[in-house]
Amino acid sequence: MSENAYVIIGSEYSPFSVKVRSYFRYKNIPHEWRQRTLANMAEFQKYAKLPLIPLVVGPGEEALQDSTPIIEKMERRFADPALQPPSETLAFLSALIEDYADEWVNKPMFHYRWWADEDQIAVAKGLARGMNPAADAAKIDEMAVSIRARMVPRLRFVGSSEQTKPVIEASLDNLLALLEAHLANRAYLFGARPALADFGLFGQVNGCLQQPTTERMIRGHYPRTLDWLERMQDPKADGAFEEWETLAATLGPLLKSEIGNLYLPWSLANEKAVADGEETFTAHLSGQDFTQQISKYATKSIQVLRNKRAAITDRRDLDAILAENDCLQPLVLVD
Ligand SMILES: N[C@@H](CCC(=O)N[C@@H](CS)C(=O)NCC(=O)O)C(=O)O
Known part of the structure; x- marks a missing residue:
């Protein structure tokens, strides 16, 4: 090829x-x-x-x-440079954050992309140009109209609605504030080189830079996150991974508020609905109902995380971190 x-x-x-x-x-x-x-x-x-x-x-x-x-x-x-921190504990946390990025941070990225007119118009035009680089302006405008009409109804696939909007938008605000604090002292999430978590989060947060509403948020308030997004376009190993002791103060709050209190409860509710043969489900997140259609893919990814955790022989450190941040119970393998 x-x-x-x-x-x-x-x-x-x-x-x-x-x-x-x-x-x-x-x-x-x-x-x-x-x-x-x-x-x-x-x-x-x-x-x-x-x-x-x-x-x-x-x-x-x-x-x-x-x-x-x-x-x-x-x-x-391609083993070198190794993607994940050598510690099994940190490697698991990195995989957990990557999964959260793919399955949850995708929601605010997609929500802002197709919610407001300004974003719908800008992104539909960008997508039309990408699909047909040689087309003239009139053709691009025509394609953009049909892309916009096709994509806006897909908001429901990620659970974006008037009901869920406050939770989705507050989650992105929270994530960006936590990332900004965490990136004050380091180039990447786990230290001086990128890990799996960086790649997953980069994809979704970079998507937020391509739509006017969230672009203004990031450029206006989150300079370190912006630098990290630029670094992640072509990341380089520039030193070692850190240990949990130095990461905990600013990474722990992200685990707890975003993964332990939002993503994993959402994923458990989704899993139960899939097992019960339901088409939609309601999770209770941040004291609010969050209703959306089921995601079969998300049931597989939480199971992969459980299997990964179960395969770690000495889980004492990991389980203490997961428990402290409300992440342990959903990740315990049930037979
Ligand atoms: N789980 C998949 C998700 C891939 C995915 O959802 N891709 C989107 C774009 S980001 C897609 O191809 N949507 C249909 C399309 O663009 O035609 C992955 O990690 O690669």
Whole structure:
């Protein structure tokens, strides 16, 4: 498919694509970034099993989808520099934050993208340009109208509604404030080099930089987070990972308020609804009802985290951190 070993077919507007590209750059994996366009749609469809980006096509035309398994597979092929901190405790916390980014932070990113007219118009135009770089202005405007009409109703897929808006928006405010504090003393989430958590969060928060409302928030109030987003475009190892002792003061509050009190309770309610054969569910988050349609994917990702935790032989430190931050009980494997 390419003289380069790997081709990443994606979009600047796709958080999961940008996440994978940042990882490939960090690991120095030879690759070509190919924007998915109308012109190469047939090529994309030839390899893609699911209509989702990113799609990575590797040597021997091996087609890979789903950002976390892609990264895990590449990690086995390209071991240096190691993606995760050497401590099993920190490696688990990094995987937990990545999962939260993919499954929860995607909500505010997508919500702000398609909620207000200003954002809908700007993003639809950007997507139209990306899909058809050679088109003239009139054609772009025409495509943007149809993209906007198609995407706005999809807000419900991530649970964005008048009812859930306050929780979703407060969560992004909280995350950005906590990230800003945490990044005051370090270049990346776990120290002087990026970990899996950075790539996941980068994808979603970078998406927030591409839509006027959240772009104004980030540029206006969160300069360190902005620097981190810029670094994450092409991240470099610039020192060691830290230990929990130095991370705890500012990373603990993120675990507790975002993951322990929002993401995991949401995920448990979703899991129960899927098991009960429901189509929608209501979680009680921040004292408010949060109703949305079920996500089968999220039931798999919480199970993956439980299995990861169960595979750690000495879990004393990890479990103490998880318990302190309201994250332990949802992550205990139940037979
Ligand atoms: N779990 C997947 C999610 C991928 C995903 O949702 N991709 C979105 C864009 S960010 C997509 O392809 N949506 C349909 C489309 O753009 O055609 C991953 O981690 O790669």
